[in-house]
Amino acid sequence: MRHSQRIAVSIMILAGASLACVRNAILPEMTDDEKIQATVSVLATQAARNPVRKPGEPAPTPTPDAPHTLPTLRSDPVKYYAQANDTYGKIARDHGVSLEDLIEENDILDENMLSIGQEIDIPPAKPVGQAPGFKIIPDSELVYGPTVVDFSVATFMEGRQGYLTNYSEEVDGVQLAGVEIVNKIAREYSVNPRLLLCLMEYMSGWITNPRPAADQVTFPLGFEDDNYKGLYRQLSFAANNLNKGFYLWQANALSNFILADGSVITPNPTINAGTAGVQYFFSKMLANPAWENAITAHGLIAQYQFIFQYPFDLGMEPLLPRGLRQPKLQLPFEPDVEWSFTGGPHAAWGDGAAWGALDFAPPGDMLGCNSSDDWVVAAADGTIIRADNGAVIEDLDNDGKEQTGWSLLYMHIESRDRVKRGTVVKAGDHIGHPSCEGGVSTGTHLHFARRYNGTWIAADGTIPFNLDGWKSSGQGTEYDGELTRDNKSIEAINGRQAENQIKR
Template sequence: MSLRTSPFLRNFLLLLWVGAVGLSACTLTAPKEDLWLPPAAAQPESSAPEARPPAQSPTPNPGRILPTLRAEEAFYTVQPGDTLNQIARTYSLPIKILAEANQIENPDLLEVGQELRIPPPTPGPSGPDFIILPDSELVFSPGSLAFNLNQFVQSSGGYLSRYQETVSEQTLTGAEIVDRISREYSVNPRLLLALIEHQSGWVTQPQPKTGLEEIPIAVLEPWRTGLYRQLAWAANQLNRGYYLWKVNAVAAWFLLDGQIVPPDPRLNAATAGVQNLFSALYDRPAWERAVGPQGLQATYTRLFGSPFTYTLDDYLPADLQQPVLRLPFASGEIWSFTGGPHGGWGDGSAWAALDFAPPDGGRGCATSQAWVTSVAAGKIVRSAEGVVVLDLDGDGLEQTGWSILYLHIAAQGRVKAGSVVKPGDRIGRPSCEGGQSNGTHVHLARRYNGEWIPADGEIPFIMDSWVSAGSGNEYDGTLIREGVVVEAWDSVRPENQIQR
């Protein structure tokens, strides 16, 4: 898919977060979204090491005005590369309803030029206003600092404590996989463990229930077996609901049985994240149980106590400002701005990232001879598998303060973890390593206290006085400095050339 999208795709607002493909387009373990799961397949009776008092859910937030659903019938002509799931999401319609309206038996088979009738969505009653957990317990926030993940998993004595899986040619334990997903997607490890326990009992039960030995989240897609893939899907769904809610882009949840559920406008973002995840797994009765007092929150409370004891009210200050940053390449070099605001990690994690291709980049994945450089002073806290994370406050912790994610950094010459760098120091050479990419480039994203910070939001992404702006379409955007506008394109063009 090119950055220059079709008229159909230009109608995507924030309800469809899928990676575009071009010179430097990248997707980070991008999930397929065509999910069908029998409602009875994931109804575990999980236990925990000790009983905990029930959580006290806070009063719902003040209401907000939510986006409205489409009220009129529409028609759409299938374009090359379209999927029924994408079309359904674009028109805020469950795929099941769209398939039935057009008598499509196999949703994987569409013909280019086929005209689809798009009925208006028919919403049911609103969802519950029950608050499941605070926002700071969904993100990889400072509230997770005192939590010893490995110790908790081992002391719980469940199947997870003995689990091993090969990920990227490395054998990882269950705790190591949870930690990796937590850092990659920036999702709180306590929430991930509670979700695993709620869905399959892996945390405390010595043996998984029959049928859940390879699917701890109970996602049945055959390509998504194993803890890493299951948990990556779940973390992405949590993030999608969380960050869409924060930009007021949720009109309804689409449940497994085709029901359309407008969310209660008094939710918080973390609860929206959980509601979004379970909407892809359950019909309405099972969904309401999972997001109610006896659902995920009860499992969380049995494991860790009330989630609201971990509330951090100021983890994202209202007056937060970005520190001074520079572009990620040397003075005098001309790079291509190839990707406007898009997902930081996965397609659900806010539009936190921008992409830049080096002068010798092209439609291939050869490692560049150019160098990606440090955008600020700090400490390298991660450096592996195409990823480098720069901690700007120097305390060596990803959960605190500002951090910068670099992706697609080649192994050869890559800066080592633990290194202290100055602005302009070499980070490594751009490539396609890490995630999925169809062209050599560097992917750059910001976080603060574990929260992905959008590149087109209230806190401008500014490098060398170039200010990022979005257009409402993922990967499309501009950088502006003193009246000069550089536009994101997925190729080398005069409009996207940029230098420090």
């Protein structure tokens, strides 16, 4: 590195500049070797200034995780029939193939011409390589879990002059500061706020740069889509896709990554779920070699160590203890009142989280979003630690922290008569009335999900719901599933039918 560059980098380090600032201001003028040396210099200086281990103490082993069995890739085309809001690009992404291969397979002449019901041949994926096996973060740095109990976004941002400090935006009719938006996304999607902050800094410098470029102001997470302008929508997109990679990996259902240039990459079977989540997120924005740079030693992990510390020093393993069992839960409605089981295992939040939710609709023949006087009740003893925007969170270990132990999500709870935050409840106590409030809903119902240590627990996995002895299972398709007790099964059916009635 040239002497003047070395001095400039040192000055920026001493001033507390982020790795993104150093990279943007100095590194573009350097050779590749000098860039690497500068990055190493930044990290070495930061580590010396903020040691995180005692002398002689060994570095922790990155998240131990046995190699995963990857889904077998298809070898033959399959048929698909176009639906409303489909595009060729969306069809390609949803089926894990490149847009170029889809167009070639179907002899498509005009990418803008697609009609509902049109028959499409989905070719098999054609991977061009395998992703690196480099581990980026432990699983506990992806979820809103025990490692962030004492972490405050507001405290972290104190004294920093980045664009986030003075940013605000209207969300659902309420003006929220940038810090509040980060907290809201972290809580709702159950994604680690440190990871969200680090991604913002890596993609746009919002933590340290007071004047990002215009496109970085509009799209701070790098997803340049007019439907995702502003911090709230960008963070929602990021959190949803971090979750998607994380939970698909947990379920051995992540077959490939499709990069921004359409190339298909197979995962490395030795990574952990947290790493898979980060790789999946970056695949939505970056083409190679930028994607591979982001997920290896001089990418996000270097940024993480600079603004926080080595991510595996922050880890808590395992998030889900061996032999974990669900506590005793009852059906979340009053005795002798028949509800409809309308939704089997499906995403607990957004469409990226684990299929951790079940849906129940109250009695009555009315369709759509109508007021109901029936009660959703507590499924167990606990403390209400959040009750707003249609969501009620019950903490079952009564420590007042939704990041630790078991918590329950009751979603679409009407504001009328809704239980208050801080209320200690017993199983069977009133939570509120089902509605369409909060999120997207086409009809009055209860969306019910569980978390442990911030991790959404799948309803069709190894720890199924057990509600008064009714155990949940799935059929491999979202929303399809059953509740079974004593050899009797109730199938999830959208609507009110004799076959999907259930009561306590």
